[in-house]
Amino acid sequence: MEYLVIGIVVLVGVGVFRYFRQKNVVTILTEDQFREGYRKAQLIDVREPQEFKKGHILGARNIPVTQMKQRLVEMRKDKPLYLYCQSGSRSARAAQLLHKKGYTDINQLKGGFKKWxxxxxNG
Structure with missing residues (x-):
């Protein structure tokens, strides 16, 4: 029983830590906020190419999170980045990676493409 309680406390602590670390890395924007700024920014769809081909936000470039380390040269550090994926988890990972590489103005669409x-x- 003690180990179960300790395990739960550790898991909750890790979750809280990740939440606050994520808040310092990326600004999570509502659709309206995202819409206000994405035309002046680098709009990046971090989903896989087959997902991108099925439909994406008009004007987005496809740089999958799985290829992001190899494609950093395609993104400027002096312009805001607007990221999205299907639901938000991959764009959060992409934001972490970009932050570690020195990018500072990183924004994420709340709820991802499925809420857009x-x-x-299409296509």
């Missing part, structure tokens, strides 16, 4: 109601491009 704006213009999209």
């Amino acid at each position: 109601t704006g213009k999209i491009k």
